[in-house]
Amino acid sequence: MEKLDVVVVGGGLGGLASAYCLAKEGIQVLVLERGDHPGSKNVTGGRIYLRPLFRYLPDLWDEAPLERLVTKEVITMMGDDSSTTLQFTSKKFRESPPHSYTILRSRFDRWLGEQVMERGGFVVPQRRVTDLLKEDGRVVGVVSEGEEIPSDMVIIADGALSLMAEKGSLRGPLPPRHAAVGLKEVIRLSPEVIEERFGLKSGEGVAHLFFGSITQGAFGGGFLYTNRDTISLGLVVGIESYLKTQPSSEVHQLLEKFKEKEEVAHLIKGGELMEYSAHLIPEGGNRPLPKPYGDGIVAVGDAAGFALNMGITVRGMEFALASGCMAAQAVKRAKEKGDFSVSTLSYYESLLKESFVFKDHETFRDSLEVLENPRSVCFYPQLLCRVLEELFWIGEEPRGKVSSTVWKGIKEGFLNTAGLDDLWKFRRI
């Protein structure tokens, strides 16, 4: 086969963004995607924040198939039989340019694939890449089901598991401490019901996060996002953290119990389950690959570990899209120089370091220890619920002072070695 300029492994956000940028520059690019179409294997929560992306992909958003503009943020802290909910809304969420939308990936990625094709890139579905072609330690193409496809550059965008990052020796197998699993249901409700039930204006949406006893001590949390005529409901659970709790039930039962909770059940009532999905999330310890490139190869998105899993929120889509664009810039420069070695490709690293992708990861680099602390996911939400329960409860006995109830809670929560230690570590978030 004739040698191509660039082969991209994986038609998710990272791969398609890099192909989009390369195709716009007139560089020959072939995306190989194992699913029936881009997006058919991809799962997100999810919401996407657009503002960090305008400088990388300025002209993409007017036509993009996004779901609802998020104007309402809700957080629920769950105790065993009680819960505390905080709701926030602001006019700022309606300002232009738009802040954040909910999104369904099967639709969005498919559309993005079409945009790549319209700009002259090739997106070939139903093609699984099985190996990398190597010559003297350099990557010189890919192998897809026995067929060799030589190229100057390979961009690996094959997601969180990234078997290609292993094959390209960018990292070893993903350890369970650095991976979470996301379970999700898409539930159909009419737009009218969604808007009435969640108190939303037409076209607007809510992002509702849950944490506390629902993950039974494991690192993670629940999410609910409203789409046009569906709801995305799911759970994210740290794999090692969950297995360490010596679980008595299978992970999918956590999702069932979560759905049965009163706080959730009334929100999905009458809805029809349309799809059940699951996907890996790179927890990364929030540490991306130190060097997401090698001779002839660069890694983008989840494959490079660019995802911030904060338990209740996961951010990865902006990182995937932006890192894809930066990889394209670096590949363009390498092509101009005719040099695809590490020394030219280190430009990718410089671009990343100047961007929100590296800076955001740097900010949260030591957060895993705090987040996977069982006290953060179980004890504190429960404590808060207990204090509030005492405040709101008037029983047969005369009640104590508000201040002493609160003080008792503070003493129990923080004025002891474990609490003070947690407070000290909390600086890392």
Place this chain on the structure above:
Amino acid sequence: MDPDSKLALDAFKNDEEPHISIRQEICKGCAQKYCLYICPGGLYSINEETGELLNEYTGCLECSSCRVSCPYGALEWNYPRGGFGVQYRYG
């Protein structure tokens, strides 16, 4: 709702070749059996008679949690061939 009924709602195109194979000799000596707890489809089970680990690869959502959580690398785990496996309509 049990995972089987949920998986029945998904679109699958199943290959005849399983994409996961189990190295039984390793699993025999494994006390943890994390795969039984971590699979979102509940697709792992133990054959009561032979004690062998069983996997129903046809309902696999391809999340790879079993591969990641196995401490002994007992699973030969690959993505299904191009065009096979689960095909999400929403994602």
